[in-house]
Amino acid sequence: MHSDLSLFRLATAKAEHAVARQTVTAENMAHADTPGYKARDLPPFAEVYRAPRDDSGLRTVHPAHFRTGLGGATPDARPDPLAGNASPNGNTVSIETEMIRASEIKRNHDLALSVYGSGLKLLRAALGR
């Protein structure tokens, strides 16, 4: 915590994951009536998160470069494993499933931000302010 502030990095990564997942879920919701659209989802954060080990990842010098490990580009969205049967037009989006997912995302995002906020408070206390 004190040497490399890993707590903040962890919280940031979790918030970023929640936001990326929010984008994918919003996409699903927007395509709820598009024929042939397949619902997608991101893998859970626990699967995605890999703690950085010194400099094993690729170094990047340009924002468009691929990044590995923490803070890297979000992994590609995969087809939703929870998707139910397709409706007659081939669409697999279920609004109910998406709503549940959305509330889960909100909770995770709030959690990450609270952890970040508490970390800030801790640092402030340590500084005596």
Add this chain to the structure above:
Amino acid sequence: MSDLMQSLAISSSGMRAQATRLRHVAENIANVDTPGYQRKTVTFQTERAPDSDATYVSTGRVRLDRSELQLIYDPSHPLADETGHYDGSNVNLTVEIADSREAQRSYEANLKMFDQARKMSGALLELLKR
């Protein structure tokens, strides 16, 4: 933060598409008694964003429903032929109402996602205030 903005843009594209669909449904319902009116149908399609791999939704071409017009018997109607029939519209009110309900439901779902993305960016900014 830009990801959240993208989420807002996707949700609003969904709302726009559903609103367009609702507009055409209203048009169909308004013309249910217009002789010779063919109902309009809206198609949805995915549209790739130019700068990222997100997909927006957009409405495609408006098509006419080519199903047969309803034959109505009314000898006193000015358009009636010698047998007393004229062509009505091919609008089925039950189908239109069901369609509008579905559009409303999807619109609200998109609105909900929009609101959530907004709240999430608000919470993010809240961190700065402390």
